[in-house]
Amino acid sequence: MKVLVCVKRVIDFNVKVRVRSDGSGVETSNVKMSMNPFDEIAVEEAVRLRERGIASEIVAVSCGTAACQETLRAALALGADRAVLVETDTALEPLAVAKLVAALVRQEAPQLVILGKQAIDDDANQTGQMLAALLDWPQATFASKLQIADGKADVTREVDGGLETVEVTLPAVVTTDLRLNEPRYATLPNIMKAKKKPMQTLSAQSLGVDVTPHVTLIRVDEPAGRKGGGRVADVKELVAKLRNEAKVLPPA
Amino acid sequence: MNVLVLAEHEQGTLASATLSAVTAARALGGDVVMLVLSAPGDAIAQAAAAVPGIARVLHAEAPWFAQPTAENVAATALDAIARGQYSHVVAAATSFGKNAMPRIAAKLDAAQVSDITAINAPDTFVRPIYAGNAFATVRSSDPIKVVTVRATAFDPAGASGGQASIDTIAAAPEVPAAKVVGQARTKSARPELTSARVVISGGRGLGSGENFKLLEALADKLNAAIGASRAAVDAGYVPNDYQVGQTGKIVAPDLYVAIGISGAIQHLAGMKDSKVIVAINKDPEAPIFQIADYGLVGDLFEVVPALTAELDR
Ligand SMILES: Cc1cc2nc3c(=O)[nH]c(=O)nc-3n(C[C@H](O)[C@H](O)[C@H](O)COP(=O)(O)OP(=O)(O)OC[C@H]3O[C@@H](n4cnc5c(N)ncnc54)[C@H](O)[C@@H]3O)c2cc1C
């Protein structure tokens, strides 16, 4: 079974993001970029499926500028077999990514597409669900456990009330949650090997997809600051302040 | 043009987050129509009709709505949208809304606007990006705008006093390719985490699930919900649905007490809109203190029992 994995290049989760002073966006120059952490989990899960003999081929896909090749190389180093860059300079919204990946899925015919549940830059949490809708495939989002047998996937999902298990018929879309697995680190030999693995570049136009944004960014602002840093010496002072100053606890 | 709100409910009660979505919907103009999908015989449509500000309830019943999949929810919602005149489709940004709404949006060829915290105009919204380290103002050009709402940013509408009409509509045929086959709900007698007025959260500093009992004793005193950092959930101290943060739940209680939590930005993203923040941590340099109104440096194993006792005085 072929598995497609989507990987997005994002500002590294450890970077303290700064809003540009002109309000046009956040500072991206000289900032460390990495694979979206949920996508590392997606790649790891695909690799484990291959190690269990369920997946036969893993294709990593990234949509965006040529710089996404770096992210794809990272996916290859983690164990993907080949990579496809869907190249465009247009800023992509989740709907456009879903359309591009849907077009690629029609060419590649995988049985499973794994994405992250959320990109930590736009925090949209949309692409996987949209992809499933465009393909008319079932979806299993926010996965913390994935089992595949007999043309079906049994997926445990992290939901607001606890856990839910869904059974979806393949082909299907799965999006990863944090507890699905703990991604491995790429070893040096695997990083070297990844350099020789095939990477194909397609243009967004060649997939026949219109990526014109539907949503315009008007402005980006800093969050309203919070005045913190207050200290109390002990529990007595804390309770007194919560009662009398903050008034969030009833008076004694 | 009307605004369609997709309702989420459990055991005959509308989710509080849905009531927040109603408040957002009312700010968009037009009549607010609530779409309620339920198992047959559920009295939830009456509960929806009682929400002030709702003009009409559309109610579809089918056995599979007892455990709704995104596939089934989207199918019936799309039927309802096709038969009405809607400018917006709105739901709360809960795991239910996050799961189903993008499916609806994609079929409408709409670029969903996720997790809005403010409405500047019917087509212009504010939403957090980068774990709330920035706020984007965006304008949607879609004819039908699909929006999910951050519940903590909109006060919930009332639950009684309204008198909307109820129209029964047909459910779309069942989508058999996805089925809910199991559920493990976290049982708790405590208030629900996202709407509780007091939240006590524990992190890796707790050291074990057993030690969360310390927080329970404190939470009992304050009628509080219990939350956690990702590290505490990953370590298996508490269930996944306790996680507060960028990729967990968003809370904004009157009082948030962070205990043994360092204050990573991903955690702050889920709680920094709380009215009053208390931090208890043995590391005076922990970043959580930068946003805490009342920081107490100390060993939680001494401080928490002392705090619990002090509340009795
Ligand atoms: C993609 C992604 C998504 C994430 N999403 C989330 C999210 O939604 N929510 C979230 O919380 N995190 C999230 N994280 C993780 C986040 O980056 C941090 O790793 C996590 O919040 C740390 O949890 P913690 O504060 O409990 O643990 P630590 O950072 O290890 O902090 C433990 C704290 O406990 C204190 N402590 C230890 N012992 C004691 C004691 N006896 N008394 C008092 N204090 C003590 C220590 O001083 C320390 O400050 C995410 C990370 C990534 C990459």
Ligand SMILES: Nc1ncnc2c1ncn2[C@@H]1O[C@H](COP(=O)(O)O)[C@@H](O)[C@H]1O
């Ligand atoms: N430009 C992109 N290229 C590849 N995958 C993407 C891209 N954007 C989003 N994705 C995938 O969709 C997931 C969810 O992203 P989002 O809907 O933007 O929160 C990510 O974790 C990726 O797996």
